[in-house]
Amino acid sequence: MNFSVNHPILFLIVGIIIFFVLAQSVFFLVKALKRAKELGMDTKKIRKIIISASIFTIAPAVAIVVSVIALAKDLGIAxxxxxxxxxxxxxxxxxxxxxxxxxxxxxxxxxxxxxxxxFVTIVFVMTISIMVGIWLVPVLCKKMKTGLVNMKKKDAKWLDIFQSAMFIGMISAFVGFVFCDFSGVFKGQTQGLIPVLVMAVSAVTMLICGALMKLTKARWINDYALPASLIIGMASAIPITSWLG
Amino acid sequence: MMKNNNSYIEKVYSWGNKWNIFMMILLLAFPFLVSIIFNTSPDWNGLFKGLVATAPMYWAVGVVEVITYIPMLGAGGSYLSFVTGNISNLKLPCALGALEQAGVSADSEEGEVISTIAIAVSSIVTTVIIIIGVLLIIPLQPILQSPILQPAFNQILPALFGGLGVVFISKNWKISIAPILLMLILFIFTGLGSGEVGIMVPVGVVFTIAISRIMYKKGWL
Structure with missing residues (x-):
């Protein structure tokens, strides 16, 4: 069989693998929804979480499509x-x-x-080099989660702080990342300000949503605050880049 | 009820282990299948050199990511996220937003369920959007690659962490000051580039836990 990076058989195999990727997500979603029902969690709240998670995902997912298009030139589409x-x-x-x-x-x-x-050499390198997480989670997940449960039994307040500290540690790394080209500003290069201003627009949008929610008592604003700050922040990058880029 | 809770999380481990091992075999099967169908084998020299140049770094990063992200993602969310990827730029912020929206703690069973729902929904939406993108790649290409839209796609992370940062920093401002100052100093003055953010996440996490522990012991929290 003559090989091509866009050979139909490659699409068929990839399609089958993607089907199972989707199946795993659907499987866990159904099981979690069932458990939420057993725990008596509010169905309306769950529905709102599903809607905002979907809206929140759209823009980053479209960016992934852009990456697929960029790589397709050299590696084919499949x-x-x-x-x-x-x-x-x-x-x-x-x-x-x-x-x-x-x-x-x-x-x-x-x-x-x-x-x-x-092609096969590239696929082997890509696959083997990034496989760690897929097999290491089954090895470590139960042990780590059990460790957290024990920590909670010993000192519940410290566990709360510990988890907040993990979230803050991750967020602080990304706040620093936003400033990674900022030193150029001291030399008169304004491009380093673009991500900083975009982050500021996103943060201000979130603050406005919070203030509006308090003023109007409209709880639904909370459901869309994060997707709104993401999309408005991304949209602001267009005029900010044309101004400073 | 407690027995029931335990049996649910035990089932999550069991389902997750089976699914992830199956997905690993499936992903590894792809290059083998292509080799068989097209009657070829890898260039062994290229494969060896490619792996030596790529694998050690990504294996090290992978181990650190698993240890860092499991406590934040929850069990179900971890199994899914380490198959579907885009953890720090999509799945974890999505789970954090959902936990915040639901008003539940990450270490509770409700938190486990909410984060699994958010990550599963995010994975499904992402996969479906990519499928649509692949099907419509020819008409979409000029739109998605237009120079007007490029700045928006280039600034996803700042747009994401601006909103998320406000929520979490305002609630935990006491433990936020030191790590944010550290990261600003490191990224602005030591020449760290955008590619280093993955390595700096565990650094930020360990530093914040250490600072928080000291503050907690001193009774400041």
Whole structure:
């Protein structure tokens, strides 16, 4: 069979794998919904959470489609479709493909059409290098969660603080990341201000939502505050970039 | 009820273990199947060099990510997130937003259920949007790659953590000051680049836990 990066059989295999990725998510969703019902959790609240999680996901998911399109030029459509539907990212797949091709004495982006051997080599490197999380979660998840339960039994207040500290630790790393090009501002380069201003717009949107909720007592605003701050923040990047970029 | 709670979480471990091992086999099967169908094998030299250059770094990052994210994602959310990916830029913020919206603690059973629902919904929506994107790749390409929209897609993380940051920092401002100052200093003055954020997440988490522990012991929290 003659190989092509867009051969229909590749789409068929990838389609089958993606079907199981979807099936796993649906399986856990159904089980969690059933458990929520058993626990007597408010159905309306659960429905609102499903709606806001869906809205919140749209913009980042569209950005993933942009990455699929960008990678499709060199890798075909089927492989980026698979890799970005499972654990992977634009930067990771590019690094893995670059390293695999470099090992064969080639340069990523400069191969007119990959042959089957090159394609398979790239897929092996991508797959093996990022497999850790998938098998390590089954090894560690129960042990770590049991450790947290024991911590709660010993000192419930400290567990609350511990978990807040984990969230804050992660958020602080991303706040720092937003300022990673900020030092250029001291030299008169304004591009480093773009992410800072976008973050500020998003933060202000969230504050406005919070104030509106308090003033109007409209609880529904809380359901859409996070998706709204994300989308308004992203939209603000367009004029801010044309101004400072 | 307690017995019932335990049996649910035990089932989550059992389902998750089976699903993740099955997904691992399925993902590994892809390159083998392509090799068989197209009657080829990998370039062994290229594979070895590619793995040596790529795998050690990503294995190390993977181990740290699993240890860092499991307590935040919950059990069901962890099994799903480490298959579907995009954890720090999508799944975890989505779960955090849902926990906040529901007003439940991450360590409660309600929190476990809510975070699983949010992450499962986010995974389904992402997968479906990518399928639509692949089906419509030709008409969508000029729109999604238009220079007008590029700045919006380039700034997802600042837009995401602005809103999320306000919620969590305002509620935990005492333990937020030191890690935010540390990260600002590191990113502005030491030349850390955007690629280092994945490594700085566990650094931020460990530092914040240490600071919080000291403050807690001193009775400041």
């Amino acid at each position: 492989l980026p479709w698979l890799r970005l539907s499972v654990v992977g990212s634009m930067s990771y797949e590019t690094i893995a493909a670059t390293n695999a091709l470099s090992g064969m004495g080639l340069e990523f982006g400069k191969v007119a059409e990959l042959n089957a051997t090159q």
